Amino acid sequence: KAGVTQTPRYLIKTRGQQVTLSCSPISGHRSVSWYQQTPGQGLQFLFEYFSETQRNKGNFPGRFSGRQFSNSRSEMNVSTLELGDSALYLCASSKGQGAYEQFFGPGTRLTVL
Amino acid sequence: QKEVEQDPGPLSVPEGAVVSLNCTYSNSAFQYFMWYRQYSRKGPELLMYTYSSGNKEDGRFTAQVDKSSKYISLFIRDSQPSDSATYLCAMSVPSYSGAGSYQLTFGKGTKLSVIP
Numbered sequence: 001k002a003g004v005t006q007t008p009r010y011l012i013k014t015r016g017q018q019v020t021l022s023c024s025p026i027s028g029h030r031s032v033s034w035y036q037q038t039p040g041q042g043l044q045f046l047f048e049y050f051s052e053t054q055r056n057k058g059n060f061p062g063r064f065s066g067r068q069f070s071n072s073r074s075e076m077n078v079s080t081l082e083l084g085d086s087a088l089y090l091c092a093s094s095k096g097q098g099a100y101e102q103f104f105g106p107g108t109r110l111t112v113l
Numbered sequence: 114q115k116e117v118e119q120d121p122g123p124l125s126v127p128e129g130a131v132v133s134l135n136c137t138y139s140n141s142a143f144q145y146f147m148w149y150r151q152y153s154r155k156g157p158e159l160l161m162y163t164y165s166s167g168n169k170e171d172g173r174f175t176a177q178v179d180k181s182s183k184y185i186s187l188f189i190r191d192s193q194p195s196d197s198a199t200y201l202c203a204m205s206v207p208s209y210s211g212a213g214s215y216q217l218t219f220g221k222g223t224k225l226s227v228i229p
Contacts, residue, residue, distance in 0.1 A: 004156070033217070040220035041155070053167065056216050090156050100219065104149075104156035 002027065004093050004105035012111045018079040020036075021108045025072050025093030031055075032074040033102060034066060037088040046089075049074055086112045116140050119202055119220025128229050133188040135204035136220045139183065143204040143218075146178050148187045151199045151222065160200075161187070192227045199224045 023031050033056075034046040037104045045058035049068035066076040070091075078085055087096050088109050092102040118134045126132055134148075145164055149157035161176040163169045163185075168178045177186040185204075189196055199222040206216060 022170075035217075035219075043203075045216055045218070048216070058216075092156075100161065101162065103159065106156045110214040 004103055006089075006091050006105040006108050008108060010109045010111075011105065012113060013081050013091065014113050015069055015081055015083060017081050018077065019081060019110060020075055020077045021089055021091075021110075022072045023076075023091030023093075025074070025091075025107060026103055029093035029095055029103075030072050031077045031094045032068055032072065033094070034074070034076050035090045036060070037090055037107070038086075043090070046076065081112045083112050085112060116218050116219045117202065117204060120223055121221055122223040123226060125183075125228060126192055126225045128192060128194060128227055130192050130227075131228075132196070132225060134187040134189075134202075134223050134225070136185050137183055138185070138204055140204070141183070141217075141224050142157050142206045145205040146176070146185050147203040147205070147217075148174075148176055149201040149203060149219075151201060157201055169212060194227045194229050196227045 004026055007022045023032055031050045033048040035043050036046055037043045046060055046064055047054055047066050050058040052068045063079045068074045090104050090107045091097040092104045094102045117136055117138045145162055147162040148160045150160050151157040161171055163176050163178050166178050166180045173190045175188040201222040202220040203217045
């Protein structure tokens with residue numbers, strides 16, 4: 001069974017730009033969660049989608065948004081990039097009935113210059 | 114006080130040693146307790162999860178939860194160089210939105226090196 005895939009793997013942007021990251025969950029998984037990982041803050045929850053609906057949201061500004069499509073694939077968007085947005089963005093999928101079994105993708109490494 | 118505290122290490126042990134990794138937490142609402150392993154430049158990989166207090170064993174790994182002390186541990190027996198990674202504890206609590214949705218809170222991770 002294929003794992004969670006994320007594209008692109010690496011991205012370099014400049015301040016003020018916007019970026020869209022993509023995540024394809026494991027086949028049959030309907031829940032997708034997004035996390036930001038930085039050396040200082042560790043892994044922080046951004047949001048979770050299930051059946052195209054955002055079910056849960058972390059404590060991030062409105063510049064961070066996401067969506068989920070009918071095939072469970074998900075995208076997250078960051079507008080007006082700031083230097084502090086440089087991080088590893090991780091997507092995790094689960095069957096949807098409990099977050100305890102979340103399977104992570106390799107992440108997208110975003111660098112903001 | 115952060116909800117989940119984890120000693121970042123680094124922790125360096127000789128091959129074959131028993132490794133003990135620990136996290137403490139403050140939120141009594143946490144229900145599921147997980148351990149993830151993350152190799153450099155990779156996403157976290159789920160190692161084990163537990164629900165109740167007590168021990169759960171899987172091969173060389175044992176997860177221990179003490180809800181009364183709000184303390185969880187991961188023990189690695191006969192550690193191998195391939196165990197060198199960052200170990201993250203994670204805990205879940207039902208989200209405000211209900212509907213079977215849970216939110217994971219992670220520790221910052223402990224970096225482990227197993228020296229041959």
